[in-house]
Amino acid sequence: MTGATAGLGAHAVQRLTGPGAQVIIGARGSGGAPPTGCRVLPLDLASLDSVRNFADAVRSQVDGAAIDVLVLNAGAQFSRDDRRSADGFEMTFAVNHLAHYLLARSLLSGMASTGRIVFTTSDTHDPAVIPFGPKTLDVRALAHPPRRGSGFRAYAASKLCNLLTARSLSALDEVKERGISVIAFNPGLTGGTALLRGQTRVRRALAPAVLPLAGALLGRSHPQFHVGTPERAGEVLAELALGTAAPPPGRVYASLVKGEITFPDPSELARDDDARDLLWRESAAMVGLPA
Numbered sequence: 267m268t269g270a271t272a273g274l275g276a277h278a279v280q281r282l283t284g285p286g287a288q289v290i291i292g293a294r295g296s297g298g299a300p301p302t303g304c305r306v307l308p309l310d311l312a313s314l315d316s317v318r319n320f321a322d323a324v325r326s327q328v329d330g331a332a333i334d335v336l337v338l339n340a341g342a343q344f345s346r347d348d349r350r351s352a353d354g355f356e357m358t359f360a361v362n363h364l365a366h367y368l369l370a371r372s373l374l375s376g377m378a379s380t381g382r383i384v385f386t387t388s389d390t391h392d393p394a395v396i397p398f399g400p401k402t403l404d405v406r407a408l409a410h411p412p413r414r415g416s417g418f419r420a421y422a423a424s425k426l427c428n429l430l431t432a433r434s435l436s437a438l439d440e441v442k443e444r445g446i447s448v449i450a451f452n453p454g455l456t457g458g459t460a461l462l463r464g465q466t467r468v469r470r471a472l473a474p475a476v477l478p479l480a481g482a483l484l485g486r487s488h489p490q491f492h493v494g495t496p497e498r499a500g501e502v503l504a505e506l507a508l509g510t511a512a513p514p515p516g517r518v519y520a521s522l523v524k525g526e527i528t529f530p531d532p533s534e535l536a537r538d539d540d541a542r543d544l545l546w547r548e549s550a551a552m553v554g555l556p557a
């Protein structure tokens with residue numbers, strides 16, 4: 267699991283540990299203490315070499331045993347899109363999408379038949395829900411923005427990439443034949459997490475007041491502004507990971523709306539097979555894998 271050291275992932279991982287479960291989390295060491303019962307291996311999603319080393323370490327740790335569940339929950343959001351990863355990619359794209367794309371592909375052959383891969387996406391990927399959601403996909407421009415742009419837009423686009431990657435994986439013959447489920451989970455607007463730590467000081471200071479206010483004013487009429495808790499979002503992420511909740515057959519998107527799990531269509535662009543295949547191909551080239 268990635269993203270188990272903070273926010274909703276820290277709640278989810280507590281529900282994944284227990285007798286008989288071997289839980290491995292990838293963490294960069296800057297977060298809180300991992301829950302007992304987990305093994306922590308170093309992983310910085312801002313470096314593709316770190317992702318490759320982590321995947322090797324996981325394979326050696328499980329020593330031939332199959333991986334039942336892969337939870338790709340880590341995410342970051344910044345005020346602008348001017349940060350670069352160790353490999354020179356825009357940081358949000360690199361951490362939220364490219365690293366998880368590489369990790370999923372690197373560990374796929376080690377997954378158990380009927381195993382589950384869960385990505386944490388966001389309804390910000392959908393312009394019908396949030397106005398700055400992406401309406402087009404230019405993968406190279408996301409990886410190397412031609413001019414300085416908004417961090418929110420980079421974030422929303424990276425979450426579209428999570429959804430498209432989940433759809434690509436679920437369409438692979440290998441995945442279908444082995445009965446592996448792939449899910450993209452939107453926890454919805456969730457208060458009390460550390461997601462805004464990469465935002466400006468002003469936005470970080472205002473968020474604790476603005477989020478509940480927006481939720482109270484708009485949450486009834488616009489469910490996307492309802493502010494949920496990390497406990498509930500973590501609970502549902504764990505249910506999807508454990509298979510006690512699942513989208514209907516043939517669908518990948520699960521969305522938490524006002525605390526209830528729903529299975530709506532993702533955005534029009536997320537359902538576009540050309541966009542899906544373009545992202546798969548260009549991401550493969552970026553991480554040095556065959557398409």
Ligand SMILES: NC(=O)c1ccc[n+]([C@@H]2O[C@H](COP(=O)([O-])OP(=O)(O)OC[C@H]3O[C@@H](n4cnc5c(N)ncnc54)[C@H](OP(=O)(O)O)[C@@H]3O)[C@@H](O)[C@H]2O)c1
Nearest residue numbers: 269271272273274297310311340341388455456459460461
């Ligand atoms: N909060 C919301 O309103 C909301 C809404 C929709 C979707 N989401 C998604 O939910 C997921 C969890 O977010 P959250 O709100 O719980 O945020 P959070 O509290 O900031 O947790 C983010 C997690 O990702 C990890 N992470 C970030 N950058 C990393 C890196 N370079 N290498 C390794 N790990 C890294 C963090 O590790 P550290 O502890 O080391 O920082 C932490 O465990 C994200 O994918 C986010 O996009 C959140």
